[in-house]
Amino acid sequence: MKAARYYGNKDLRVEDIAEPRVEPGKVKIRVEWCGICGTDLHEYDDGPIFCPTAAHPHPITGESVPVTLGHEFAGVIAELGEGVTGLEVGDKVAVEPYITCGECVYCVSGRYNLCVKGGFIGLSGEGGGYSEFVVVPPERVFPLGELSTEIGALVEPIAVGYHAVKRSGIQAGQTAVVFGAGPIGLVTTACLRAIxxxxxxxVELSSIRKAKAPDAGATLVLDPSETDVPAKVRELTDGLGAHVAFECVGASPALQGALDATRNGGTVVNVSIWGHKAEIDMFGLVMRELNLIGTSAYCGDHAEVIELLRAGKIPAEQFITGRIAVDDILDAGFRELIENKEENVKILVHP
Incomplete structure (x- = not known):
């Protein structure tokens, strides 16, 4: 079968590899669409980061590069392994791409996104969505019902935003500020509106991304180069500030802006993955009793996201800005997103 394989820094190859066989207790999925994630781009440009190397193979899969990339994928069940129930061949499904040990204190307590040995299908081994078939555990498989597999490929990134929203504790009727209108900022905005x-x-600098924010659900878009964002947010909230702010940029000015725009006792959720140390005013965080929390991917969120999508509460189609074949993944996918990231949200790959 055809697959896009990651060998190392700036080394992605489309190759023919053996088709995986279904095993007892597993599900074989024919992949129809897989989204290109910013993590994949970082892996290509700066990695290996998450992908295991020969010196440090993954502790669960035992694999190292080359690995098949792609973790935002959906498809159709092609075959069920012996003993699998509750699923049918032909079902359209999305996949929660975790690889977990099932034994550590976090897995046992249900917080498997914090597994001490954890990884991701499409980064840590066990195949990936930039291939024709993937074999996964049934607990990671979520039926889509009438939703298309194109929308199904968006469930994973939307779940990131949804998990961040749930972690924040925000309630309907409260005010939120989202710093950044890239893919994760946009889906976080959509999830806030959905609940x-x-x-x-x-809050966004790029004119192209600013234009996308209202369709995702933004009620106001502010350019921090033109507006004193914390002052404007306080003006909108009786002088208090937002109940919750979400940092989706990975830059110190955005994180500090999120802290400054949040009311005393409020919450700031850091959603972005940082590649460097942050610099913020800790005195203000302490004296104003702000809650600064992290959020890691998702955990038990896929089914709820699918229900929101089925109910039409998240306008997901707008996030798809390109559809390509796996043969074109390097030029029309990775390089397009790296060189024209402001113009794109999500490019889907068809294996």
């Missing part, structure tokens, strides 16, 4: 948050302010 009934009426006022969502998006």
């Amino acid at each position: 009934g948050v009426e006022q969502v302010v998006v």
